């Protein structure tokens with residue numbers, strides 16, 4: 001029988017099926033670095049309180065470094081018999097140091113250990129995702145500057161609504177990804193609270209110094225209630241929720257660009273390097289990368305769902321169910337990481353087909369709302385103006401005309417004296433120039449936003 005860290009009260013071997021069913025090493029091996037860092041901090045603290053003496057803590061830290069190197073070299077032997085990463089590393093330490101290795105687990109439990117490891121892992125994952133979000137924002141900024149003169153039709157309900165500057169369009173996503181960064185920063189505050197030292201569930205009679213461990217590991221504070229902490233996975237749920245929003249933002253944008261790259265829209269030229277072909281239809285160039293970004297959103301949302309169901313109805317304190325949190329967390333982080341990288345690459349490489357966009361820009365009455373607002377500013381009550389312009393649009397549709405092509409007499413019947421001035425708000429260029437409100441697509445507003453973001457992102 002392989003020596004178990006908990007083998008004392010057991011007689012006989014664990015059933016093979018149970019070994020296979022309960023192991024987590026097949027996925028929690030990813031926590032080896034965090035487990036070693038936390039163990040080294042714990043060891044140094046044990047020396048500070050006098051439970052390790054002489055150079056014992058240094059010996060433990062050096063042996064743990066050697067174990068890390070062995071894992072990194074690929075020579076470390078993993079086995080389901082040893083359940084999880086914590087047991088593997090402790091066992092390897094005992095193999096190297098004998099009785100000294102058997103002292104390290106003093107005053108801690110795998111329950112606070114796993115939570116500490118996951119928090120350390122989540123903290124760096126969170127920082128890594130934030131870096132990629134900022135890189136994506138930079139790619140959007142570059143696109144906004146490159147295409148600052150381009151005018152796009154803006155849509156609601158996927159129907160042409162009002163014109164927008166392409167820079168305004170890209171800045172919209174910069175804002176969304178900024179909220180994602182802010183959410184992650186907020187989540188980080190709760191991740192950065194040290195669980196270690198709460199032991200199994202009730203704390204410990206060993207006079208440990210949790211502040212020392214917190215300080216060594218860069219945690220801002222120490223969790224206050226041991227019972228709470230050994231069951232707390234809020235931070236995993238929160239982090240994955242934040243990732244799900246990132247994925248949803250990416251998925252919505254991917255859908256938009258898939259549509260924009262169709263023959264029907266013809267707005268985008270996606271480079272060959274970001275497309276794949278068809279094995280039967282020789283002419284096809286498919287936006288698979290965008291489709292996968294859209295498709296992978298499902299994984300991240302499902303990861304969140306899985307975590308919420310995992311903690312549903314769990315009593316205090318640690319329950320083995322919690323072992324199931326890691327795969328969902330890892331998958332969500334991995335998925336969002338690759339999606340963010342692909343998205344930033346696509347945005348850097350893709351170009352608008354400016355002529356195709358411009359050729360049909362005056363279609364779809366993008367100036368109707370501004371005409372209505374012009375009438376309001378001329379003293380026509382809003383509801384009357386709405387009705388009037390609605391009738392003009394119908395009239396134009398029947399005759400295949402644009403609003404700007406209506407003769408001046410038509411406008412004179414609405415309100416005598418409007419004369420030629422009304423043509424000053426018709427057509428997309430005039431419409432854009434007419435925008436005034438803060439946060440709108442008015443060129444001066446967009447310019448101000450560009451300056452602001454340029455400073456933030458440089």
Ligand code: ARG
Pocket residue numbers: 024028083084110111114320322323324
């Ligand atoms: N592998 C476990 C997990 O991931 C570690 C904690 C196990 N604790 C225990 N008492 N069985 O949650």
